[in-house]
Amino acid sequence: MERAEDGGCAGRARDREATRRRILASARELFTSEGYAKVSSRRIAAHAGVNVALINRYFGAKRGLLAEVIAEEAAFPGIVEGDREGLPRRLAEHVVHRTLAGGTPLARALEHSAGDPDLKSVHEERLKNAVIGPLAEVIGGPEARARASLVASVILGVGLVRRIEGAASLNELEPDRLVDHLAAVIGACLAEGAPG
Amino acid sequence: MERAEDGGCAGRARDREATRRRILASARELFTSEGYAKVSSRRIAAHAGVNVALINRYFGAKRGLLAEVIAEEAAFPGIVEGDREGLPRRLAEHVVHRTLAGGTPLARALEHSAGDPDLKSVHEERLKNAVIGPLAEVIGGPEARARASLVASVILGVGLVRRIEGAASLNELEPDRLVDHLAAVIGACLAEGAPG
DNA sequence: GGTATAAGTAAACAGTGTTGACTTGTCAAG
DNA sequence: CTTGACAAGTCAACACTGTTTACTTATACC
Helix, strand or coil, X not given: CCCHHHHCCCXXXXXXXXXXXXXXXXXXXXXXXXXXXXXXXXXXXXXHCCCCHHHHHHHCCHHHHHHHHHHCCCCCCCCCCCCCCCHHHHHHHHHHHHHHHCCCHHHHHHHHCCCCHHHHHHHXXXXXXXXXXXXXXXXXXXXXXXXXXXXXXHHHHHHHHHHHHCCCCHHHCCHHHHHHHHHHHHHHHHCCCCCC | CCCHHHHCCCCCCCCHHHHHHHHHHXXXXXXXXXXXXXXXXXXXXXXXXXXXXXXHHHHCCHHHHHHHHHHCCCCCCCCCCCCCCCHHHHHHHHHHHHHHHXXXXXXXXXXXXXXXXXXXXXXXXXXXXXXXXXXXXHHCCCCHHHXXXXXXXXXXXXXXXXXXXXXXXXXXXXXXXXXHHHHHHHHHHHCCCCCC
């Protein structure tokens, strides 16, 4: 019964892996352009040229499809790897450029579904492992996770407000000044001294 | 045909207003305890002892019901009315106490549905009129709205992270220190000087 | 008391995510 | 080359969702 383990091409017919990839690719494309809630399972299946039931067969549920899509992408590509001192500025630049350019596809997918109760566990895992965890590691020191959590709040918050408000207010500031401002805010999140 | 305008009790049968209030009360209760997405129209109607179709008759759509629910409550009760200097601390205390106590019912309803595309317009109006607007007025000066928008980002972001993560990381800090910290962060949002 | 008119109702619509029973293609053994 | 097993793929249904339409019924005025 475990004859598939030797070569990898044993009990396979009609190419399971290719079908999986096709579904995943369609989901990524549709989720990132229209958001999780607006894209139905049947539409993803149709786009992939595949039967709807295969989504649940291969990914358990629609939720699992999003989980796999967002797991594929790095949250902060090349940002946490660097000196701690420049971290606020690098993060600020990342956020502002995402904000102005309409965001990376993944970021948009996340912002679309930030509060969806059905996706709480997906976002929870992502937030802890890909955002707060790496940030806390660079930050170091006591209460690193709390500080990382604050930084994450700012980043997610700016994304959320941008998505709700269309960045109307934020665009009052020139991009460069916005980066300066945001770097200062993130810096305040990281500050160690107790003000009181 | 306008005979209802003289006394207020003319063309009314079976008490339209009472029914409206009953629906609204049920919606408020269910939305705030379980979130917008998890509560169906039929459940609200059943809870109110009313026919489902009346929700759409009186509120246009389920969306309209939430809009009316959140419109009833003040976003920052007694916080924007005060001196500008103490604003960051008052906001920080508000956010932290909401965070630790599980949030006001309304805040939870909002956090539950922050990214829902169907509710974008509802949240947009609320954010502009009840959050960014009043904040910008207290803040004053040039780019007041941009600064207010940043503050709103921090507040919404903290709520969102708390909701996703269960406040696990944020609770590493004692409440008092968290207030200090958050006040500093919000203060940085309001700072006018260009750092560069 | 009859009647217009509003309030309230029931049933259907088109859509969702998900599931279980079914068919079919493919590969290995006889 | 046929046969059988098993996985891949299909189909139709399920229990929901929000919303609309045509309908019934109770009320307040003439």
